[in-house]
Amino acid sequence: MKRLTAVVMSAVILFSCLAVPVYGAGKAENACSAACDCGFSPMVYVAGLGSAKIYSNYGTENEKLIFRPGTDSVTDIVTKLLPAVLRLIITRDYDGFCDALIPALNDMLGDMAMDDNGDSKPNVTALESGLPTDGTHGVNSDYYFGYDFRTDPLVTADKLNAYIERVKEITGHEKVNIRASSMGGTIATAYLKQYGHGNVDSIVFQCSPILGTQVAGELLTKKVVVDKDAVVRYAVQALPELNNDFVEKSLKALIWLLDKTGVLGGLADVVNRLVPKLIDRVYDEFLMPVLGKMPGIWAFVTDDLYEQTKAEVLDPVKNASLIERLDEYHYGVQQSLAEIFSSAKEDGVRVLILASYNMQRTPLVESYKNSSDATVDTKYASAGATVALLGETLGEGYVQKVNDGHNHVSADNIIDASTCILPENTWFVKDMLHCVLHEGIRDFYRWFYEGEEDYTVFTNAKYPQFLQNDPENRRLIPIE
Ligand SMILES: [Zn+2]
Structure with missing residues (x-):
């Protein structure tokens, strides 16, 4: 009899557990989604542009x-x-x-x-990603959140909220860890603005345009320039991505040859002469209609160009409600980052911002000398660092702008992190391409996620504020 009861009970429990993903939020989940005591909040990966x-x-x-x-x-x-x-x-x-x-x-x-x-x-x-159903979680498995990059980040934030609520439900956790990659940072910050940080244990921003990227506003306002050396640097730095040593070396040699024989310089001149002749029609008939009203692209526009870009690109009457929406992100999220971050930190949310530097950024606009990870300028991905132009330093005798009692100037004299919104929680990786990870960087994230207190750039001698990327040996080396 006891055995029969046990079998029936097991069947009931099994059935009600299976029912959870089907019926979603209901009383049934309390029966089996009991609080998980694994001690590690599930990971939600907020992916970048092109994730859907x-x-x-x-x-x-x-x-x-x-x-x-x-x-x-x-x-x-x-x-x-x-x-x-x-x-x-x-x-x-x-x-x-x-x-x-x-x-x-x-x-x-x-x-x-x-x-x-x-x-x-x-x-x-x-x-876009549907709501997840599998409650399996751990430091090495992410819940992947992909979305329509064109959409207003504040609209996508509503979907991210539903997604996070579901992850909590199926894993039996009160909070999640977030890893926001590239554009995912605009979605995650919009989420923090709309829904607060009550569901967030810790958050990593990886190469995220949280204060924008200079390309966006310059592209939308026609600040187009083709600099030959910048194009060459941009192409060459991407070659290791091919993962083929022979092809990499051959292409490098070819580029070198074309450059030395003046072919590339000639081409750049031709393109620069062509640009003024073609640009107006390409802008009016293609680029502006396609990109000009995408709130997702507008989220990348930096504050220095925001009002100018609006005035040049949008019609104050026809686009009135779009403008209202764009302002809500620009001023309410991007330009309110300091308040969003400080209130999260006050409540114990742990934050890691990772920005890369020393790479040639998208070279086709005026600001091609900005140090970057090849896509996002370091000063914006780091939420406010003072960064020397590519190939330059901050200058001899440079003194950090904000004296908080710590040194925040990199040993190579390229970055002053004291002007960041969170100088103690912002790390810089030299020579890392936009969101190109390896085991050494994943180890760094794991160290952070598995920690319990507020880890800073002074917590671990292995992970100081400035790190040299060494992708071949899959490690990060402190810059001293
Ligand atoms: Zn757990």
Whole structure:
């Protein structure tokens, strides 16, 4: 009899546990999602731009992947444009070239455009992450949150909140650890603004444009420049990503040769002469319609260019509600970061901000000399460091701007972290490409996540404020 009762009881418990993912939030979960005592809050990974594929006419026979475009559609556009490029070289007919270029670009990416309020077209779908159902968790397993990068971060923050609530429910934890990668930082900060930090145990911002990135505003306001040396640096630094030593060395040699023989310089001159002739039409007929009303892209615009960009790009009447929405992020989140962070820290939320420096950033705009991780400027990813231009230092006899009783100037005299919003919680990795991780960086994160107190740049001699990246040997070396 006892055995029968036990079998029946087990069946009931098993059934009610299985029922949890199906019925979601209800009384049933209390029966089996008891508090987990593993001692480690589950990890939520808030991914970067491009984490959700975007389709037009999804699920119909006209379904098309628009972001990121596949190799097919890139090859397609190049093939389509080749005759137009040849004609341009012979005839110098720039308008004729635009007549071929612009429809081809719009055909590939035009459906990404948002409407006047900054919302997606109804026939465009992003495959965002659904709510998770598997409660398995630990320091090495992330709950992956992917989203439509075009959308207002404050709208995506609502989805992240639902996601975090579900993770808590299925793991039996009160709080989560967050790792926000790149654009994920704009979503995570919007989440902290909207929902507070009550659900957050600790948070890592990895190469995140939490104060924007200079490219965005400069691109939207046509500050386009092609600097040959910057383009070469940008290309060469990306070569190790190929993970093929032979190809890497051959391409490096080829680039060196093209540079020394003046071919690259000549090309850059041609492009710089072309830019003024093509730019207005490319902007008016392609770039602005596609990017100009995307709140996700606007979240990257830095404060120094924000009002100017708005005045140049948006119509105060037609885009009134979009502007209201953009202001809510820009002023309420990006420019309120100091308050958001300090209130989280006061309540014991542990924060690690990781910014990389010394890489050539996207070279096609005026600020190409900003030190960066190749995508996000160090001063913005670090939430406020004072950073020397690429290849320069802060100057002999430099004295750190804010004296808090600690040294925050890097030994290579490139960074003064004393001006950061959180100087004690911001780490700098030299020569790390945007969000390119290895085991040494993961070890660093693990050390942080598994800790219990507020770890600072002074806690562990292995992880001081300034670290040299050594991807070949998968380690971080203190810069002393
Ligand atoms: Zn647990």
